[in-house]
Amino acid sequence: MAQSRPPLNLDTELPHLPDAQETAWIEVIRKMEEVYSDLIRYEVDLEEKNKALEDAQRFITSVLTSMSDVLVVCDSRGRVQQVNQAFHDLTGLAGDELIGQPVRGLFAEEDQGRLTFCEVAGTPVRDREARLRSRDGLTDWVALNCSPRLDTRGRAAGMVLIGRPLGELRRAYQALNDAHAELKQTQRQLVQSEKMASLGRLVAGVAHELNNPISFIYGNVHTLGKYRERLNTYFAALHGEASPEDRAALRERLRIDRLLDDLGPLIEGTLEGAERVTDIVKNLRRLSFSRSGEAxxxxxxxxxxxxxxxxxxxxxxxxxxxxxxxxxxxxxxxxxxxxxxxxxxxxxxxxxxxxxxxxxxxxxxxxxxxxxxxxxxxxxxxxxxxxxxxxxxxxxxxxxxxxxxxxxxxxxxxxxxxxxxxxxxxxxxxxxxxxxxxxxxxxx
Ligand SMILES: Nc1ncnc2c1ncn2[C@@H]1O[C@H](COP(=O)(O)OP(=O)(O)OP(=O)(O)O)[C@@H](O)[C@H]1O
Ligand SMILES: [Mg+2]
The missing domain is CATH 3.30.565.10 (Histidine kinase-like ATPase, C-terminal domain)
Structure with a gap:
C-alpha cells in the first residue's frame, strides 16, 4: 500500500530567501506535491489491476483444473506452453518436463505421422483419434480436437488441443445402447401384452356371441329328441291294432298336432342358429387377415x-x-x-x-x-x-x-x-x- 508523506512546513523547513526566489521554490515544491500524489494514484490503480489479474488467473486455473478433457496449449512453432490437470491425471507426467517440448512428442510414435496438423496453425481438426504417451507406456485412445489460437491482433499464436478419453465415450455409448435395448424389450412386452389383452377381449366376445345361437340349437335339438319319442309311440299305434278311437285319444294325449305345428319353427330356428354360427366363423376367418402374397x-x-x-x-x-x-x-x-x-x-x-x-x-x-x-x-x-x-x-x-x-x-x-x-x-x-x-x- 502507498505511504503518504507528511506535508512540508514551509516556515520551519525552508531557509529565509529573497521574495522572488522564495516564490520560485514554493512553485517547485507544489509541482513535486502534484507529481507525488499522481504517483500514489497510479500505484493504487496498479494494485487494483493486479488484483483483478490475479482473480482472472485463479478463475482460469480453476476452470482448467476442473476440466475432465485433456487440454494442451502450444505456440505457433508447435511447442507445449501449458497442459491441464486432466492431462497429468491421464498420463501421470509432470507439466514442467513437458513445457517447451514439441507437441507431437506427447503422442504415441505410431500416431505422430497423422498429427502434423498440430504444427499447422490455422488448420482446425475434429475428432481425430490418437494415444498419448504416459508414465508407463500409452494411454487409452482419445478423440482429439485441435483449434488455432489467435493473439490480440488476430494472428495465429498457436493451437489448442482438446482430447476426450474414448473409454468414457464408449462406456456412455454402451450404457445408451443397453438402455435402448431394454426399452425395445419393454416395448415388445407391452405390445405383446396389448395383443394378448385384445385377443382375450376377442375370445370373450366370440364365446358370448356363439353361446346364444348354440344354446338355442341345443335346446331345439333336445326338444326334437322328445318329439321323436312321441312320434315313435304314435306311429307304433298307427301301424298296430289300436282302434280309431284309441288312436284319436293317443293323438290328443301326445299333442301330435301341436308337435307338427312346432316342428317347422323348431327346424327354422335351428337352421338360423347354425347360420349365425357359420356367419361368426366366416367373419373370424376373414379376421385372420390372410394375405395372398406380397403387397x-x-x-x-x-x-x-x-x-x-x-x-x-x-x-x-x-x-x-x-x-x-x-x-x-x-x-x-x-x-x-x-x-x-x-x-x-x-x-x-x-x-x-x-x-x-x-x-x-x-x-x-x-x-x-x-x-x-x-x-x-x-x-x-x-x-x-x-x-x-x-x-x-x-x-x-x-x-x-x-x-x-x-x-x-x-x-x-x-x-x-x-x-x-x-x-x-x-x-x-x-x-x-x-x-x-x-x-x-x-x-x-
Ligand atoms: N353408415 C352407418 N350409419 C349408421 N350407423 C352405422 C353405419 N355403419 C356402421 N354403423 C353402426 O356401427 C355398427 C357396427 O358396424 P359393423 O359393420 O362393424 O357391424 P354390423 O354392420 O352391425 O355387422 P357386420 O358388418 O359384421 O355384418 C353397426 O351395427 C351400426 O350401428
Ligand atoms: Mg357391417
Missing part, C-alpha cells in the same frame, strides 16, 4: 368401383350411388383386403340409408399430399353420439340378430391400420354418417 401396387379407384358393383349385386337394398373418384389413385398393399373394407362400408351405408325415403350414397376418393382419402357418406339416420366411439369395437352392432355380427368395421379398422392408414366415423351436419379412411399414396 402390390394397385389403383384404388378400380377397387372401389368393383366393390360397389359387388355389394349392389349381393342384394339387400339399393340406393342412388354418386361416385367421385380422382384419377390415378395409386397405393400399395393388398387390394383384396381394401376391397373388403369398401364392401363393409358400402354394405353398412346401404343398411343405414334403407330407412331414408330416397337412399343416397356418395363415395369420394381424392389425393392429398402423400395420402389417398376415401369418404363413404349416406343419408341414413347417422350414428348415435354414444355409439361413435364404439362402432369399431369387435361385436358392436345395433342390427337385429342375424343381420350383423358387428365385426365388419372392426376388421376394416385392422386392415386400414395394417396398410399404414387410418379410419374414422362421423355424423354429417346435413344428416347421415360418413366413414373416412386414408391410405399412403404410392407410385404406379
Amino acid at each position: 402390390e401396387a394397385f389403383e384404388l379407384g378400380a377397387v372401389i368401383r368393383t366393390a360397389v358393383q359387388w355389394t349392389i349385386k349381393g342384394g339387400g337394398g339399393t340406393a342412388d350411388f354418386a361416385l367421385d373418384l380422382a384419377p390415378d389413385l395409386h397405393t400399395r398393399g393388398h387390394s383384396g383386403q381394401i376391397h373388403q373394407v369398401m364392401v363393409n362400408l358400402v354394405r353398412n351405408a346401404l343398411d343405414a340409408a334403407a330407412s331414408a325415403a330416397r337412399p343416397e350414397i356418395r363415395i369420394r376418393a381424392e389425393r392429398l399430399p402423400g395420402l389417398l382419402r376415401v369418404t363413404v357418406a349416406d343419408n341414413g339416420p347417422g350414428i348415435a353420439p354414444d355409439d361413435i366411439s364404439r362402432v369399431f369395437d369387435p361385436f358392436f352392432t345395433t342390427k337385429v340378430v342375424g343381420q350383423g355380427t358387428g365385426l365388419g368395421l372392426w376388421i376394416s379398422y385392422g386392415i386400414v391400420k395394417e396398410h399404414g392408414g387410418a379410419i374414422e366415423a362421423a355424423n354429417r351436419p346435413e344428416g347421415g354418417a360418413a366413414f373416412v379412411f386414408t391410405l399412403p399414396a404410392g407410385e404406379p
Whole structure:
C-alpha cells in the first residue's frame, strides 16, 4: 500500500530567501506535491489491476483444473506452453518436463505421422483419434480436437488441443445402447401384452356371441329328441291294432298336432342358429387377415368401383350411388383386403340409408399430399353420439340378430391400420354418417 508523506512546513523547513526566489521554490515544491500524489494514484490503480489479474488467473486455473478433457496449449512453432490437470491425471507426467517440448512428442510414435496438423496453425481438426504417451507406456485412445489460437491482433499464436478419453465415450455409448435395448424389450412386452389383452377381449366376445345361437340349437335339438319319442309311440299305434278311437285319444294325449305345428319353427330356428354360427366363423376367418402374397401396387379407384358393383349385386337394398373418384389413385398393399373394407362400408351405408325415403350414397376418393382419402357418406339416420366411439369395437352392432355380427368395421379398422392408414366415423351436419379412411399414396 502507498505511504503518504507528511506535508512540508514551509516556515520551519525552508531557509529565509529573497521574495522572488522564495516564490520560485514554493512553485517547485507544489509541482513535486502534484507529481507525488499522481504517483500514489497510479500505484493504487496498479494494485487494483493486479488484483483483478490475479482473480482472472485463479478463475482460469480453476476452470482448467476442473476440466475432465485433456487440454494442451502450444505456440505457433508447435511447442507445449501449458497442459491441464486432466492431462497429468491421464498420463501421470509432470507439466514442467513437458513445457517447451514439441507437441507431437506427447503422442504415441505410431500416431505422430497423422498429427502434423498440430504444427499447422490455422488448420482446425475434429475428432481425430490418437494415444498419448504416459508414465508407463500409452494411454487409452482419445478423440482429439485441435483449434488455432489467435493473439490480440488476430494472428495465429498457436493451437489448442482438446482430447476426450474414448473409454468414457464408449462406456456412455454402451450404457445408451443397453438402455435402448431394454426399452425395445419393454416395448415388445407391452405390445405383446396389448395383443394378448385384445385377443382375450376377442375370445370373450366370440364365446358370448356363439353361446346364444348354440344354446338355442341345443335346446331345439333336445326338444326334437322328445318329439321323436312321441312320434315313435304314435306311429307304433298307427301301424298296430289300436282302434280309431284309441288312436284319436293317443293323438290328443301326445299333442301330435301341436308337435307338427312346432316342428317347422323348431327346424327354422335351428337352421338360423347354425347360420349365425357359420356367419361368426366366416367373419373370424376373414379376421385372420390372410394375405395372398406380397403387397402390390394397385389403383384404388378400380377397387372401389368393383366393390360397389359387388355389394349392389349381393342384394339387400339399393340406393342412388354418386361416385367421385380422382384419377390415378395409386397405393400399395393388398387390394383384396381394401376391397373388403369398401364392401363393409358400402354394405353398412346401404343398411343405414334403407330407412331414408330416397337412399343416397356418395363415395369420394381424392389425393392429398402423400395420402389417398376415401369418404363413404349416406343419408341414413347417422350414428348415435354414444355409439361413435364404439362402432369399431369387435361385436358392436345395433342390427337385429342375424343381420350383423358387428365385426365388419372392426376388421376394416385392422386392415386400414395394417396398410399404414387410418379410419374414422362421423355424423354429417346435413344428416347421415360418413366413414373416412386414408391410405399412403404410392407410385404406379
Ligand atoms: N353408415 C352407418 N350409419 C349408421 N350407423 C352405422 C353405419 N355403419 C356402421 N354403423 C353402426 O356401427 C355398427 C357396427 O358396424 P359393423 O359393420 O362393424 O357391424 P354390423 O354392420 O352391425 O355387422 P357386420 O358388418 O359384421 O355384418 C353397426 O351395427 C351400426 O350401428
Ligand atoms: Mg357391417
